[in-house]
Structure formats: structure tokens, C-alpha cells
Amino acid sequence: MKAPSNPIELIELIPSLLxxxxxxxxxxxxVRIGNFIxxxxxxxxxxxxxxxxxxxxxxxxxxxxxxxxxAPPITKLHLKLYRSRHDFNAIIRTTSENILTCSMAGxxxxxxxDDMAQIIGSSVKVVPYGENDSVYDLAVKGIRRxxxxxxxxxxxxxxxxxxxxxYAVCHVFEKACKAFIEARILGGGKPVPWIEAELIRFVYQRxxxxxxxxxx
Amino acid sequence: MDVNKAxxxxxxTGIRLLKAGLITRTWGNISQxxxxxxxxxxxxxxxxxxxxxxxxxxxxxxxxxxEGKIKPSYEKGLHAETYKLxxxxxxxxxxxxxxxxxxxxxxxxxxxxxxxxxxxxxGEVLCTAYAxxxxxxxIRSSIDCLSKSGSKAxxxxxxxxxxxxxxMENAYQVSKELEKAxxxxxxxxxxxxxxxxxxxxxxxxxxxxxxxxxxxFK
Numbered sequence: 393m394k395a396p397s398n399p400i401e402l403i404e405l406i407p408s409l410l411x412x413x414x415x416x417x418x419x420x421x422x423v424r425i426g427n428f429i430x431x432x433x434x435x436x437x438x439x440x441x442x443x444x445x446x447x448x449x450x451x452x453x454x455x456x457x458x459x460x461x462x463a464p465p466i467t468k469l470h471l472k473l474y475r476s477r478h479d480f481n482a483i484i485r486t487t488s489e490n491i492l493t494c495s496m497a498g499x500x501x502x503x504x505x506d507d508m509a510q511i512i513g514s515s516v517k518v519v520p521y522g523e524n525d526s527v528y529d530l531a532v533k534g535i536r537r538x539x540x541x542x543x544x545x546x547x548x549x550x551x552x553x554x555x556x557x558x559y560a561v562c563h564v565f566e567k568a569c570k571a572f573i574e575a576r577i578l579g580g581g582k583p584v585p586w587i588e589a590e591l592i593r594f595v596y597q598r599x600x601x602x603x604x605x606x607x608x
Numbered sequence: 609m610d611v612n613k614a615x616x617x618x619x620x621t622g623i624r625l626l627k628a629g630l631i632t633r634t635w636g637n638i639s640q641x642x643x644x645x646x647x648x649x650x651x652x653x654x655x656x657x658x659x660x661x662x663x664x665x666x667x668x669x670x671x672x673x674x675e676g677k678i679k680p681s682y683e684k685g686l687h688a689e690t691y692k693l694x695x696x697x698x699x700x701x702x703x704x705x706x707x708x709x710x711x712x713x714x715x716x717x718x719x720x721x722x723x724x725x726x727x728x729x730x731g732e733v734l735c736t737a738y739a740x741x742x743x744x745x746x747i748r749s750s751i752d753c754l755s756k757s758g759s760k761a762x763x764x765x766x767x768x769x770x771x772x773x774x775x776m777e778n779a780y781q782v783s784k785e786l787e788k789a790x791x792x793x794x795x796x797x798x799x800x801x802x803x804x805x806x807x808x809x810x811x812x813x814x815x816x817x818x819x820x821x822x823x824x825f826k
Contacts, residue, residue, distance in 0.1 A: 493813045498825030504713035506741060506766050507635065507704060518825065544825065560633060567706060571713040573816050577798045581714035584766045588740055 395481040396423040396555055399430035399449045402482065403441055405555055410439055413488045414562040419547070421484045422470045423555075427454045429474055434464035469528045473551055476532050480551035482558045487547035490569035494518075495542040501572050502583035508568035509589035510596040511560055512550075513538030516568075521546045540565050614640040614648045615661035617699075617776050622656035625703065630783055631656065636703040636768065637681035640776060641691050645669055649687055651678045682742045689747045690772060694754070699776040701783050704768040707790035711735070712763035721792045728785040731759035738765040761786050 396402065402423055409415040417437035422429050430449040432438055441448055450463045454474060459467055470483050494501050501516045503509040508516075519530040521544045531549060534541040539561045540550045548565060552558040575581030584592070618638050625631040625638070634656075639649035648664045650656075665680035667673070669688045674680045681687075687700050711718055718733040720726055734753035739746035741764075750770055753762040760782045761771045769786060773779030795807040802815040 489809055489813075493816055496813075496817055497820050498822035499820065504766060505704070505709055518822075563632065567704075567709070570706070571710045573812065574710045574794055575714040576816070576820060577794060577801060577812070578711065578714035578716055581716075582738070582766075584738065588738075592740070 395553060397425060399423050401555055405559060406438055414486050414566065415484065416487050419485050419487055420464050420466050424474045424481045428452065429454060429470060431463060431467055431470055433462045435462065465523050469531055472528050472532050477551060479553050481553050482555050483549060483551040484558060484562060485547060485549050486562050488566045490573055491548045491566055493573060494569045495547050496545050498544055501569060503568060503589050504571040504575050504581055504583050505568050506584050506592055507564050509584050509592045511564045512540050513593060514586055514589035516540050516542055518542040518544055520544050609642050611642055611648060611666060614642050615664040618648055618650060618664045619659055619661045621776050621780060622650060622659060624780060626656045628784060630705045630787065631703050637683050639687040639700045641698045647687060647691055649680045649684055652681050685742060686747050686750060689751060693751050694772065696774060697772045699773045699779040701771045701779045702768060703783060705783065705787050707794060708763060708769045708786050710794060711790050712768060713766055715765045718789050718793050721789050725785055725789045728781050729759050729761050731757050733757065733759055733761045733763055733786060735763035736765050741767055
């Protein structure tokens with residue numbers, strides 16, 4: 393599993409992301425390659441991006457403060473996240489069904505399934521929606537030591553080192569949100585205890601991913 | 609059973625579960641008993657579509673030692689204990705399948721919801737107490753639940769499910785029927801608690817936001 397080297401690699405994932413409802417045509421996605429990020433342009437639906445033309449993506453230097461006209465408004469948040477999280481090489485804003493519901497409820501999502509604790513973290517907070525630096529800073533703070541943060545009424549931002557891992561984060565978080573919601577239909581449920589959740593996360597990050605790499 | 613045959617059964621079942629949407633990526637694990645001392649199991653951290661039958665790992669039921677360089681699933685202890693304590697079990701499937709996992713996150717049992725569930729799974733499906741994946745506590749609790757219910761499936765709290773069978777086809781059908789039973793249980797419960805005849809994503813969202821929105825969110 394390697395960090396993306398070309399935004400076209402993300403294009404190859406898009407049909408699966410769309411068919412699973414992880415991405416919607418208006419959602420944004422980006423990759424970091426060296427000192428640049430490549431983000432989906434604001435006026436082209438994701439599924440219409442050509443499979444071979446890198447130049448259709450908006451290319452932005454990582455440390456710039458001037459954004460091109462075709463960059464989506466959320467670009468500033470992507471840039472801030474890449475600057476603060478050196479382990480992120482790909483970011484997706486997802487509005488899949490249950491993630492969106494949890495973002496609308498405005499409640500921190502706890503790990504009712506232990507794969508959330510492993511892959512995303514022991515909780516996922518909700519931060520306010522907005523297009524200014526102070527709100528973006530809250531999102532950067534909210535995702536610290538985690539791989540996702542909910543944006544009030546606007547789904548979640550997910551990030552990871554590789555596209556494959558990012559896909560796993562989006563998939564697991566949607567399932568975790570579904571469990572968080574539907575466990576309440578069934579009368580409640582309890583999250584994985586915090587200490588166990590942190591332990592599972594630690595073990596997964598240190599051991600399982602290394603073993604998976606070795607077994608390839 | 610011949611090891612090569614067992615390896616192929618395990619590998620093919622992985623693909624079948626993947627196509628049925630009951631497993632995804634590298635998650636879950638599948639095993640087949642060879643004899644009283646050995647079983648074969650899927651390796652850890654491997655995607656099912658890339659797996660060759662000769663990469664399935666042979667494990668000693670009593671010592672948990674494996675043959676070859678590829679490491680077996682971390683859940684091998686759960687499989688081994690189940691084979692030791694249930695001589696009628698020849699195949700085991702452990703998945704994180706969506707609907708049954710939702711019930712496992714609520715830490716409750718799935719009651720008998722249909723004749724087909726009774727016929728294929730054999731009874732209600734109990735849920736274990738919470739324990740770390742792969743731990744002895746989880747293994748014990750899982751075996752206890754299988755014994756108490758007499759059924760072929762158990763929910764692992766906050767984790768997933770284990771389905772067992774007299775052969776792999778049987779375990780696969782249990783896994784499939786369990787998902788249907790879980791869906792039916794969630795739907796029926798929703799209709800009762802939300803006082804509605806409809807179960808769809810819009811109805812669930814409306815009910816959830818009415819009852820669980822954080823009014824103090826700033």
C-alpha cells in the first residue's frame with residue numbers, strides 16, 4: 393500500500409465510492425503529491441472527471457494562500473489538514489447516508505463496532521460548518537489522532553495515508569454510524585469501553601497493518 | 609478431509625461471501641476442519657479476491673501452531689476452541705456482516721423471526737458479553753452462547769458474528785439467513801418504536817433526529 397503518486401489513481405476508485413454511496417457527485421476529494429495537492433474542481437461532478445487527464449484536477453501548492461478560481465470552497469480545509477497531518481495523503485468529504493444523519497444529529501459518534509475503534513479512532517466529534525479559518529481550525533483539532541471528523545449537517549471529512557486505507561475509513565465509518573443509529577432502535581447498546589477502544593487502535597496501527605504489508 | 613480440498617473450499621467460500629456482500633476487504637475469516645487435530649484458516653490481512661488456495665494456513669487445533677510462513681487469522685483460537693468443544697462442527701465463518709453486526713452492537717439476541725430461521729440456524733441467536741477480539745473471554749462467551757441457544761450462530765458484542773455448520777455450505781447458508789433475520793428484526797422493532805408502517809432511510813433519519821439530536825450543539 394503506497395501513497396498516491398497521481399490523482400488519476402483516485403479516479404479509479406470513484407466508481408466504487410459512488411456505487412457504495414460513499415461519495416456523491418458534489419462531494420470533494422483530494423490527494424497530496426509532494427508539495428502539491430490535487431483537488432476535484434468545483435464545477436465538474438466527480439464522476440465526469442476524465443480517467444486520463446491529470447490537468448482537469450485543480451493543482452495547488454501546499455503552502456499557498458491564493459486559491460485558483462476553480463478550487464471548491466472546502467480547499468482551504470484540505471490544505472490545513474495536509475499541513476497539520478503528515479500522515480494524510482488523501483482526503484474525502486463524504487455525505488453517505490448514515491454519516492450524514494450523524495452529522496445532522498450533532499452528537500459525537502462512539503465506537504459501537506470495534507472496527508471503528510481500530511481504523512478511525514475511539515470517537516468521532518462533530519464540528520460546526522463554516523467557511524472560515526476558525527471553523528477549519530476546529531476541524532483540524534477534531535480529527536487529531538483520528539481519521540475522521542463530522543461537519544455539522546455536512547457529512548464527514550476522512551483522511552488517510554493511502555487511497556486503499558481511505559476507502560476503508562469511509563466504509564467502516566458509514567457502517568459505524570449505521571450501528572450507532574440502529575442500535576438505538578433496538579433499545580440502546582453500549583460502545584466499546586474507552587480503554588479497550590484505545591488498545592485496539594494501538595494494536596491495529598502497530599501490528600496488524602505491518603503484518604498485512606508483510607503477507608502481501 | 610484432504611488439505612487441498614479444504615483449502616479450496618475455504619478460498620471459494622471467501623469469494624462467495626464477498627460477492628454476497630457478507631464480507632468486505634480483509635475482514636472476517638473462514639476455516640474448515642481437516643480432522644481431529646488440524647483445521648485450515650484464511651491468513652491475516654489478505655483480501656479474498658487475491659488469495660490462492662495454497663495460501664490458506666494449516667493450524668493445529670491443540671497447540672495453535674501453524675505451518676508455513678504466512679500467518680493465520682488472529683481469530684484462530686476462537687475457531688480451534690469451537691472445533692474442540694463441538695465435534696459436530698466442520699466449518700466456521702466469522703464475518704462483520706452489516707445487519708447482524710448492528711444487533712451485536714446493541715448487545716442483544718436475535719429472536720426467532722421465521723420458520724426458515726428455525727430450519728437453517730436452528731434457534732434464536734444469542735449475543736456474547738463484550739470482550740476484546742481474540743481473547744479467551746470472548747471465546748468462552750461465544751461457546752457458551754452456542755451451547756445455550758443450540759443454534760448455529762452467535763453474535764460477538766460490538767464486533768461481528770460466528771456461524772458454524774456441519775459443512776461449509778451449511779455455515780454459508782447460516783450466515784446468509786442470519787443477515788435476513790437481523791434485517792427483519794431491526795425493521796419490525798423500528799415499526800413498533802416509531803409507530804409507523806414504513807421502514808426506509810428517510811423514516812429512520814426523521815425518527816433519529818427527532819429523538820437523538822443534540823440540541824446544545826454549538
